[in-house]
Amino acid sequence: MSNIIEIKQLHKSFVSEKGEVEALRDVSLEIAKNDIYGIIGLSGAGKSTLVRCMNLLERPTSGEVIVNGRSLTELNDRELRKERRKIGMIVQHFNLLMQRNVVDNVAFPLEIAGKKKKEARKKALEYLEAVGLSDKANAYPSQLSGGQKQRVAIARVLASKPEILLCDEATSALDPQTTKSILTLLKQINEKYGITIVVITHEMSVIQEICSHVAVLEHGVLVESGSTEEIFRSPKTAEARKLVFSGSEHIYEMTSGRIVRISFNGTNAYEPTLGNIILETKTPVNILYANTKTATGNAEGQMFIGLPTDEAKAEKIIGYFKEKGLNPEEVSADAFAAGNIDDN
């Protein structure tokens, strides 16, 4: 079977003083084995709740969570514990045992699995090696940097030999460079151990970096999902746009004219498209915002172009973009108004 995780009509509500709060509404998704699947949304969108339903740290109000063909909600405590060992999780704040040194932290899941202390430690050292931290084996978590702590957490999770790794904002407390190195490590793990990875994040760049598929969550509803390439090229919903446009929110303030967004895919990212367009239309175009990157091997990117006020020239430019397959989309002020919402 190709889907390792299937979520069907998942609902989750919490009872609070103000009444019932629906955190997830009718969420269904499928995650293929060996995939790196991203779930993106702003704070409060229900991402963490969703990922915590995947290992049943949170019990769904209704709906099904099927992992490896087994419905988790139907398992008893003992079976669930066994199943959980196959579903690792790393989080923003690492959650290491602060009173244990690094190697004993990594040995912890092996102890749970009933290994002898000495053997567990030996195995733990191998996993530390795999995340490049064998020199810190005897250090305590408090002596490590954020990136190193996350590496320990990853080694610890690897030691439980998971088939799935859930990453709940795993890089959100890290600086961009460390984030990159952790993401690279995750990618290696995905390839080397064949572990399916689910990445929860509020940062589009994280999705871009490692995810091949992505689901967009807004107010507990899964509004859009598909391949990362697809979503980046043509986000259909307001929420997806908001995330894809992230970083370019303020361009609307830079011009009062029309703005068109063009997107590149792997095939045309290297062409001197803009140079050509200027030569051809004899009209200077204004690049308001540009962001290109390599996403899962393909050059992906977008640019926001301020169109000339001359309607005829503007149309000509749009026509040219269309011809080149750049999916020009006129960006309305509304999309940016939505994008201006603070995403912290």
Added chain:
Amino acid sequence: MLSQQEILMIIEGLRDTIIIVGFSTFFGYLLGMPLGIILAVTDKGGIKPNVVVYKILDLVTNILRSFPFIILLVVLIPLTRAIVGKSYGIGATIVPLVFAAAPFIGRMVESSLKEVDKGVVEAAQSLGAGNLTIVFKVLLAEARTSLLVGATIAFGTILGYSAMAGAVGGGGLGSIAIRYGYNRFQPQILWPSVIILILLVQLFQILGMRISKKLDRRK
């Protein structure tokens, strides 16, 4: 100056105090530790919430904690007699002290365990750890410095209670200070007894803090 007999009495008092406080602390933890663990585990945010168990233990703990020690001492006389065979002497002091100390210790253990980061407990759960593993390898292990600080406090409190042991002929420095120093106006006995008690508390406080600091790997 103190006579040789008085010095001997104070030394014996010190010995009795150590015996009384030592045994009471030990048995207090024997009861208080599981109590605290069960309270922490069964409370709302615990790893196995159980309203009924929590409420009952919570109530019993509060009731025992509300008793003035001297009253508890009297109320428990039948139980004391059943356990140690008589209602006076060192043994008879230890029984009510244990019952006064256990709920206090239980509360302290409970609060120490609740300080452990919920995320760490969750991480253990996500790694497939069972509740017993979590109690011993996560909660107690991670809270060890806080537990030790708690033990230091418990020791001081029990030492304070033990002064009332004189009421049932229990002996110990506190009781000597009250009987000879206070009731008989003998400051030359009162002050040495009190000073030794102060030194004892100081010693354990410093020792407890040192050990807990040494065991703390968080910084």
